[in-house]
Amino acid sequence: MLPYLLRRLGLAVITVWAITVVTFIILQLPPGDFVDAYVAQASAMGTAISAAEADALRHAYGLDQSLWVQYYKWLSHIVHGEFGQSFEYGRPVTEVIGDRLWLTILLSIGAIIVTWGLALPIGIYSAVRQYSIGDYIFTFIGFVGLAVPNFLLALIVMYVGLRVFNVSVGGLFSSDFQLAPWSWAKVWDLAQHLPVPMLILALAGTAQLVRIMRANLLDELRRPYVVTARARGLAERRVILKYPVRAALNPFASTIGYLLPYTVSGSVIISVVLSLPTVGPLLLHSLISQVMLLGSTIILMLGVLTVFGTLLSDLLLMWIDPRIRLGQLK
Amino acid sequence: MADPILSVRNLHTHFFADEGVVRAVDGTSFDLHSGRTLGIVGESGCGKSVTAKSILRIVERPGRIVSGEILLRRKNGSVVDLVTLPTDGVEMRGIRGGNIGLVFQEPMSSLSAFHTIGNQLIEAIRLHSRLTKPAARARAVELLAMVGIPRPSQRIDSYSFELSGGLRQRVMIAMALAAEPRVLIADEPTTALDVTTQAQILELIRRLQQERDLAVMLITHDMGVIAEMADDVVVMYLGKEVEKGPVDAIFHAPRHPYTKSLLRSIPSVLAEPRSRLATITGSIPHPFARPGGCPFHPRCPDRMSVCETSVPQEIVIGENHATACHLYTRVPA
Numbered sequence: 001m002l003p004y005l006l007r008r009l010g011l012a013v014i015t016v017w018a019i020t021v022v023t024f025i026i027l028q029l030p031p032g033d034f035v036d037a038y039v040a041q042a043s044a045m046g047t048a049i050s051a052a053e054a055d056a057l058r059h060a061y062g063l064d065q066s067l068w069v070q071y072y073k074w075l076s077h078i079v080h081g082e083f084g085q086s087f088e089y090g091r092p093v094t095e096v097i098g099d100r101l102w103l104t105i106l107l108s109i110g111a112i113i114v115t116w117g118l119a120l121p122i123g124i125y126s127a128v129r130q131y132s133i134g135d136y137i138f139t140f141i142g143f144v145g146l147a148v149p150n151f152l153l154a155l156i157v158m159y160v161g162l163r164v165f166n167v168s169v170g171g172l173f174s175s176d177f178q179l180a181p182w183s184w185a186k187v188w189d190l191a192q193h194l195p196v197p198m199l200i201l202a203l204a205g206t207a208q209l210v211r212i213m214r215a216n217l218l219d220e221l222r223r224p225y226v227v228t229a230r231a232r233g234l235a236e237r238r239v240i241l242k243y244p245v246r247a248a249l250n251p252f253a254s255t256i257g258y259l260l261p262y263t264v265s266g267s268v269i270i271s272v273v274l275s276l277p278t279v280g281p282l283l284l285h286s287l288i289s290q291v292m293l294l295g296s297t298i299i300l301m302l303g304v305l306t307v308f309g310t311l312l313s314d315l316l317l318m319w320i321d322p323r324i325r326l327g328q329l330k
Numbered sequence: 331m332a333d334p335i336l337s338v339r340n341l342h343t344h345f346f347a348d349e350g351v352v353r354a355v356d357g358t359s360f361d362l363h364s365g366r367t368l369g370i371v372g373e374s375g376c377g378k379s380v381t382a383k384s385i386l387r388i389v390e391r392p393g394r395i396v397s398g399e400i401l402l403r404r405k406n407g408s409v410v411d412l413v414t415l416p417t418d419g420v421e422m423r424g425i426r427g428g429n430i431g432l433v434f435q436e437p438m439s440s441l442s443a444f445h446t447i448g449n450q451l452i453e454a455i456r457l458h459s460r461l462t463k464p465a466a467r468a469r470a471v472e473l474l475a476m477v478g479i480p481r482p483s484q485r486i487d488s489y490s491f492e493l494s495g496g497l498r499q500r501v502m503i504a505m506a507l508a509a510e511p512r513v514l515i516a517d518e519p520t521t522a523l524d525v526t527t528q529a530q531i532l533e534l535i536r537r538l539q540q541e542r543d544l545a546v547m548l549i550t551h552d553m554g555v556i557a558e559m560a561d562d563v564v565v566m567y568l569g570k571e572v573e574k575g576p577v578d579a580i581f582h583a584p585r586h587p588y589t590k591s592l593l594r595s596i597p598s599v600l601a602e603p604r605s606r607l608a609t610i611t612g613s614i615p616h617p618f619a620r621p622g623g624c625p626f627h628p629r630c631p632d633r634m635s636v637c638e639t640s641v642p643q644e645i646v647i648g649e650n651h652a653t654a655c656h657l658y659t660r661v662p663a
Contacts (some may be wrong), residue, residue, distance in 0.1 A: 222390075224440040230388045231434070232454045232505065233427035236418045246444045322489050323443055 010311025011066035145207035220244035260309030334361035341398035356569035370561030431506030435518035441490035448486035458509030575651030
C-alpha cells in the first residue's frame with residue numbers, strides 16, 4: 001500500500017515539474033519579451049519608453065539573465081503563490097484569476113457530483129434491465145446527449161428559460177451582486193444561479209458515464225460470484241448493489257482524473273455562452289490576445305488540476321479495490 | 331429407500347433467444363436422498379449446470395423453467411414445489427443456502443475480490459439465522475476450521491485472491507454449508523483444481539456428507555470422479571437424460587451407446603502404450619441445430635433408421651436402471 005502511494009506521489013511531483021517546464025517554454029515562445037510587449041503597448045497609448053528605461057525594466061525583472069536563472073526565479077515565485085503581474089490587466093495574475101478559480105472549481109466539483117449522481121443509478125438500471133423499454137429510452141437520450149454539443153444545449157436552456165419562464169439564465173450572480181463584496185446574500189444568490197450551468201456541464205459527461213457503467217456492470221453481472229451470492233439466499237437488490245456494482249465502480253473512479261480538468265477546459269464555450277465568470281473565458285481571451293503570462297498560468301493550473309485529479313482517482317481506487325491496496329495489481 | 335429429500339420431475343428449462351429456443355434442460359427427472367450422492371455426468375453444454383440453477387431458481391434470463399416440478403421436503407417434513415415459488419420471494423431465498431447449498435465450478439471467481447471471505451461467510455450465516463455479528467463471526471471461524479483451513483481466525487480477514495484455488499474451494503464449501511442445508515449441489519467442484527487438491531476436496535465433501543447426512547448432487551464431466559463419489563448416476567446428453575442407474579450398473583453394464591462411449595474415453599493405465607484414446611465421433615450439435623429423433627443419433631455407432639425420426643422413451647431395464655434408447659424398445663414396424 002505504502003509503496004504504491006509513494007510511487008504515485010513521486011510520479012505526480014515529477015509530472016507537475018514537467019508541466020512547469022512546458023509552461024515556461026510556452027511563455028518564451030512568442031518573439032520578444034514582456035518588456036517589448038509593454039513598450040509596444042505604451043507607445044500605442046501615446047507614452048514613449050526609452051531604450052534605457054526598457055533595459056532598466058529588463059534588469060529589474062531579471063530578463064537579461066540566462067533562461068535557467070529566469071526559469072528558477074519564475075518557479076520559486078510560483079511556489080510562493082506569486083504568479084506575476086498581468087501587463088494587460090495591470091494587476092497581479094492571481095488577482096485576475098482570483099475568484100474565478102474558486103467559482104470554476106466549485107462549478108466543476110458540482111458538475112462531477114451531478115454527473116455521478118445521474119450516471120450511477122441510470123447505468124445500473126440500464127444494465128440490470130438490459131433491453132427493457134426504460135433501457136432503450138435512457139440509451140436514446142444518452143446518445144442524443146452525446147451528439148448534441150454542450151453549447152447548443154446551453155443556448156436552448158437560455159432560450160427556454162427566457163421565453164417560457166421569463167428568467168435570464170446566465171452568469172453566476174444577479175446584476176446587484178456582480179461586484180458586491182462577499183456576503184451571505186451573495187452566496188445565496190450564487191446557489192440559485194449554480195444549478196443550471198452545473199446541469200448543462202454535467203449532461204455530456206453523464207451520457208458517456210452511463211454507457212461506461214452499463215457496459216461494466218453487464219460484464220460483472222455474469223460473473224460466478226454474483227451467482228454464488230444469489231445461491232446464498234441474498235435478495236436480488238442486495239446482490240447487485242453489494243457485489244457487481246462495487247466491481248463496476250472501479251473504472252468509474254479512474255474517470256475522475258480526466259473529469260476534473262475536462263469540466264474546466266471543456267466548459268470554455270459553455271462559460272462564454274452562459275457568460276459564467278470562470279477561468280474558461282479568461283483562458284480563451286488570453287490565448288486570442290496572446291496574454292502569455294495569464295494564459296500559461298491557467299495552463300499550468302489546468303495541468304496541476306489533471307495531476308491532482310489523477311492522484312485523487314488513484315487514492316479512490318486504492319480505497320475501493322483491496323487488490324490495489326494489498327499490492328496485487330500494479 | 332426412504333422418501334427423497336429433493337425430487338425433480340420432468341424438468342424443462344428453455345432459453346428464449348432471438349435466434350430461437352434452446353432447450354437446455356428437456357425433460358429430466360431424478361431423486362436426491364439423504365446420505366447419498368447422485369452424480370450427473372455429460373459433456374459440456376448438456377444442461378448439467380442449468381439443472382442446478384433451475385433447482386435454486388437462479389436461471390438467468392432469457393432462460394426460464396417451462397414445465398416440471400421440483401419437490402423439496404423441508405426440515406419440518408412438508409413438501410414444496412420450488413417451481414411455483416416467486417424467484418426473489420422470502421420463501422425461495424430462505425431455501426437457497428438454508429435448504430440447498432451450492433458449490434460452484436470456478437473457485438477463482440466465485441468469491442468477490444472486493445470483500446473479505448469473512449464478510450461473505452458471515453453474510454451467508456446471518457441470512458439464515460438470528461446470530462449477532464460477533465456470534466456469526468465465531469461461527470464463520472468454526473466453519474473455516476471444519477473445512478480444514480489452517481489458522482481460520484486469521485484467514486477470515488483474507489481476500490479471496492490471497493488464497494490458493496484449493497483453499498478457495500474449501501471456503502466455498504464452508505459458505506454452502508453455513509446455514510446447515512440438507513442438500514448440497516456441487517457443480518464441477520474440482521474441475522479447476524490440480525489432481526492432488528481434487529482428491530482432497532472430494533474427500534472433504536465425502537466427510538461432510540457422512541457427518542451431516544447430506545444429500546449430494548455432484549455435477550461433473552469426469553467419469554473418474556463419478557466412480558469415486560457417486561451412489562447413483564444420471565447421464566445427460568443435450569438436456570435429456572439418456573441413462574440412469576446405480577453406479578455399479580452404469581460402469582459395469584452400461585446400456586446406452588452414449589454411456590458406453592463416455593466410459594471408453596477414460597484413459598486407462600492398463601491400455602496399450604501409444605494406442606489412441608477412444609473418442610466420441612463428431613461434436614455436440616449447435617444448440618439451434620438440434621437433431622430430430624434421438625438427439626444422439628448423428629454420433630451414435632449403433633444408429634438405426636428409427637433413431638432419426640422418433641424420440642426414444644425411457645424404459646426400465648434393471649433395478650433402478652433405465653435408459654432412453656431404441657435398441658431396447660420394440661418399435662412397431
